[in-house]
Amino acid sequence: MRVTTGRASQSDSRMFTVVVESFGIGxxxxxxxxxxxxxxxxxxxxxxxxxxxxxxxVVSSDLTTAEAVAATPAPAADPAPQAAPTxxxxxxxVSHADVPVNLYKPKDPFLGTVTENYSLVGEGAxxxxxxxxxxxxxxxxxxxxxxxxxxxxxxDGTDANGKPHKLRLYSIASTRHGDNLEDIxxxxxxxxxxxxxxxxxxxxxxxxxxxxxxxxxxxxITGPVGKEMLLPPDEDATVIxxxxxxxxxxxxxxxxxxxxxxxxxxxxxxxxxxLAWLFMGAPKTxxxxxxxxxxxYQAEFPDNFRYTTAISREQQNAxxxxxxxxxxxxxxxxxxxxxxxxPKTHVYMCGLRGMEPGIDExxxxxxxxxxxxxxxxxxxxxxxxxxxxxxx
Numbered sequence: 569m570r571v572t573t574g575r576a577s578q579s580d581s582r583m584f585t586v587v588v589e590s591f592g593i594g595x596x597x598x599x600x601x602x603x604x605x606x607x608x609x610x611x612x613x614x615x616x617x618x619x620x621x622x623x624x625x626v627v628s629s630d631l632t633t634a635e636a637v638a639a640t641p642a643p644a645a646d647p648a649p650q651a652a653p654t655x656x657x658x659x660x661x662v663s664h665a666d667v668p669v670n671l672y673k674p675k676d677p678f679l680g681t682v683t684e685n686y687s688l689v690g691e692g693a694x695x696x697x698x699x700x701x702x703x704x705x706x707x708x709x710x711x712x713x714x715x716x717x718x719x720x721x722x723x724d725g726t727d728a729n730g731k732p733h734k735l736r737l738y739s740i741a742s743t744r745h746g747d748n749l750e751d752i753x754x755x756x757x758x759x760x761x762x763x764x765x766x767x768x769x770x771x772x773x774x775x776x777x778x779x780x781x782x783x784x785x786x787x788x789i790t791g792p793v794g795k796e797m798l799l800p801p802d803e804d805a806t807v808i809x810x811x812x813x814x815x816x817x818x819x820x821x822x823x824x825x826x827x828x829x830x831x832x833x834x835x836x837x838x839x840x841x842x843l844a845w846l847f848m849g850a851p852k853t854x855x856x857x858x859x860x861x862x863x864x865y866q867a868e869f870p871d872n873f874r875y876t877t878a879i880s881r882e883q884q885n886a887x888x889x890x891x892x893x894x895x896x897x898x899x900x901x902x903x904x905x906x907x908x909x910x911p912k913t914h915v916y917m918c919g920l921r922g923m924e925p926g927i928d929e930x931x932x933x934x935x936x937x938x939x940x941x942x943x944x945x946x947x948x949x950x951x952x953x954x955x956x957x958x959x960x
Contacts, residue, residue, distance in 0.1 A: 587626035622911075667717070667795055671709050674735055677722055677788035678711050680704055682781050683753065690854030696760040697814060697857060698779045699741070702787060705752040711789065712751070714744050715821040716797035716916075716956075719754060720790035723777035735790055736774040739797075739817035739918065739958065743825045745834055754789075757817040757857060797916060797956050799825065804842045806913040808904060810927060812849035812893055815919025816857045818958070819846055822916075827865040827873060842912070845874040849893035849919065851881045876900070893919075894926025901934035914954045921959040 672678040680702035688697045704711045713719070720735035727733055738756045746753035760779045761772025781787065797818050799807070807826075809819040825831050826840035850856045856877060866875045876896050883891035886899070897904060907913045917927065928942065935942035949955035 693854035701755040713792035717792040722788035741817040810917040812919030898930035905934035
């Protein structure tokens with residue numbers, strides 16, 4: 569069946585039914601599925617089906633699913649090219665091969681200039697967390713990156729053996745355009761590492777260097793690196809984000825790209841209209857990073873952004889213990905799992921490694937309620953590039 573889209577426009581109200589095989593996770597891959605979407609979502613759905621190895625049997629408009637299936641001829645042994653449905657050509661996804669990697673290496677780092685360094689936490693917060701921005705102008709090649717990548721920082725000075733310090737990697741907290749939208753800055757969200765050893769407080773070398781650094785200072789930068797946390801190009805995707813502490817960094821970049829007015833003006837090819845759901849964990853309310861921005865997005869895009877917090881020292885979970893991000897995930901496990909069953913859903917997890925077991929436990933229970941095995945489903949999501957984890 570051929571489907572013409574020649575008269576389609578932004579106001580096209582037609583609904584399309586797509587009958588697809590070998591698409592989804594778990595049992596879904598073994599069954600024929602019928603997906604009904606408005607015209608404006610048809611292009612991205614076709615792209616998602618192709619990317620995940622699905623086989624499209626029918627694309628129909630203005631027909632019921634039963635009529636569409638009945639109207640579909642049995643597949644020929646060697647179908648002619650014109651038998652394929654005519655649909656809008658999907659916009660090509662950004663290939664991992666196109667993502668910039670290691671433009672600058674430790675032996676020849678880029679020398680960036682600090683433009684600003686300010687605290688992200690409020691009065692009464694635990695610890696220090698700063699937002700630090702670097703000017704990247706003048707590089708050859710130009711140091712550029714995409715959302716979800718990291719850069720390396722080589723702190724000044726030498727270690728106990730008199731050798732230069734090794735680089736530390738930090739997730740990038742800005743979009744590819746930078747906070748000033750001029751394509752020549754990069755921003756980090758850095759918590760000062762502190763721990764006790766033999767009764768003495770030890771400060772982390774690189775995190776202290778960055779939290780103390782003054783505007784105008786020069787910093788050795790390497791990278792960018794990383795392809796694990798890349799944001800899907802699908803404007804209709806569902807993006808579930810699980811973050812603790814400075815794990816908010818890549819999520820901040822995603823959300824700015826989705827909802828910041830300046831970003832939306834800079835990116836006419838990416839106008840997010842799906843669902844973004846952020847679960848954010850912090851010890852105290854003053855430790856909620858970028859909270860004002862997130863609340864503004866929530867107010868301006870109530871149909872597209874959900875913001876759920878877990879504040880461990882101020883809230884209690886169902887068992888009367890401290891409220892952690894995994895407890896919030898457990899509270900919403902059924903809803904989250906229902907979203908994950910949709911092939912347009914991606915999950916991103918960034919922050920403390922200790923969050924992983926609790927989240928796995930919550931998803932295991934939700935999957936079991938549907939007769940599914942989470943230990944089998946999670947690798948399938950990972951293989952489909954829909955489960956993204958960067959913990960430390």
